[in-house]
Amino acid sequence: MSTDRTTEHDSGDFDVVVLGEVLVEVSTDAPFDDGVEARLGVSGDAFNVAAAAAAAGARVGLVAVLGEDELGDAVRRRVEELGIAPDLLRRRPGQQGVYFVHGDPDGEREFAYVRAHSVGSTLSPEDLDLPVLKRAGAVVASGITCALSESAEAAVHAAAEVAERFVLDPNHRPRLSSVDDARRRLRDLAPSAWLVTPSHPGETAELLDATSAAEGARSLVDLGARHVAVTCGADGVHLLEGGVEQWIPAIPAHRVVDQTGAGDAFLGSVAARSVLGDPLPEAVRWGVAAASLAVGGRGGTGVVPTPDQIRAHLQHEDPHSEGGRA
Numbered sequence: 001m002s003t004d005r006t007t008e009h010d011s012g013d014f015d016v017v018v019l020g021e022v023l024v025e026v027s028t029d030a031p032f033d034d035g036v037e038a039r040l041g042v043s044g045d046a047f048n049v050a051a052a053a054a055a056a057g058a059r060v061g062l063v064a065v066l067g068e069d070e071l072g073d074a075v076r077r078r079v080e081e082l083g084i085a086p087d088l089l090r091r092r093p094g095q096q097g098v099y100f101v102h103g104d105p106d107g108e109r110e111f112a113y114v115r116a117h118s119v120g121s122t123l124s125p126e127d128l129d130l131p132v133l134k135r136a137g138a139v140v141a142s143g144i145t146c147a148l149s150e151s152a153e154a155a156v157h158a159a160a161e162v163a164e165r166f167v168l169d170p171n172h173r174p175r176l177s178s179v180d181d182a183r184r185r186l187r188d189l190a191p192s193a194w195l196v197t198p199s200h201p202g203e204t205a206e207l208l209d210a211t212s213a214a215e216g217a218r219s220l221v222d223l224g225a226r227h228v229a230v231t232c233g234a235d236g237v238h239l240l241e242g243g244v245e246q247w248i249p250a251i252p253a254h255r256v257v258d259q260t261g262a263g264d265a266f267l268g269s270v271a272a273r274s275v276l277g278d279p280l281p282e283a284v285r286w287g288v289a290a291a292s293l294a295v296g297g298r299g300g301t302g303v304v305p306t307p308d309q310i311r312a313h314l315q316h317e318d319p320h321s322e323g324g325r326a
């Protein structure tokens with residue numbers, strides 16, 4: 001565990017700062033029904049991204065609003081447990097956002113959200129410490145963060161404006177926003193983005209009218225993004241870096257338990273490794289390895305691989321050796 005790291009520094013400087021909402025997950029093995037047993041977890045795309053970035057060795061801050069009740073306390077404990085600095089968390093009265101999921105790795109997943117008007121969606125520009133965001137190596141936000149509320153979208157814009165490297169995951173969720181709104185957000189934010197990470201074929205088709213990953217990447221560069229990493233599920237990543245295209249294949253997963261959160265593990269790892277000095281293609285390779293291991297765990301942080309496990313997986317060695325946070 002790297003919880004010490006969060007107290008070691010007091011300079012207020014972060015390698016990676018992530019903006020979003022942390023959700024409590026209630027997962028069941030059986031379809032939703034009265035009497036079905038459930039398990040609590042802490043999740044949400046921003047939280048998963050922050051966890052992956054911290055595991056990759058970055059000093060990570062999470063800008064999110066938690067309630068003042070026991071659920072907020074539980075979320076904060078898990079944040080610290082994963083080595084994410086709690087300094088940028090905000091607490092105020094309100095209802096913790098929750099979602100229910102019935103996960104079946106081979107079949108359909110059922111989701112039900114209880115997040116409308118949640119305390120997390122009250123995120124606003126007033127919650128930002130702009131000098132801290134300005135000094136951060138990278139600032140990460142997603143389409144989900146923008147879709148929480150108007151004030152959350154304003155916060156993302158304010159953060160993107162001051163960030164040295166603004167990283168945007170379009171993360172389109174039809175239950176949270178319309179395609180038109182998601183497209184507008186992408187057009188608005190792409191010009192500020194150092195890196196955008198859309199998924200193919202879902203987001204490239206729906207948000208960019210692209211029929212290939214390469215076409216999706218080029219249209220984001222046309223919109224003003226500096227670099228684009230199009231994630232193509234179990235196949236790999238199409239990277240467009242400063243006009244140069246390259247294909248970075250996925251590493252076959254030893255075990256697939258839950259593929260949700262693969263994109264989050266990828267994104268957090270890429271943001272962290274690039275801020276820590278890796279050239280982008282190398283950071284993407286690291287992200288591909290981290291995501292391939294992360295799909296072996298349940299939920300976004302069921303398996304958060306350590307750097308040693310990731311290096312081993314990159315060299316096709318046994319990734320399950322030891323030391324991971326399972």
Ligand SMILES: Nc1ncnc2c1ncn2[C@@H]1O[C@H](COP(=O)(O)OP(=O)(O)O)[C@@H](O)[C@H]1O
Binds near residue numbers: 237253291
């Ligand atoms: N089943 C899998 N096996 C190995 N790697 C995977 C698998 N699924 C996803 N990945 C890796 O994670 C990255 C992100 O996954 P993807 O499904 O495209 O993102 P998202 O979760 O945003 O939809 C992929 O580019 C790939 O490198």
Ligand SMILES: [Mg+2]
Binds near residue numbers: 169171197231263
């Ligand atoms: Mg994605």
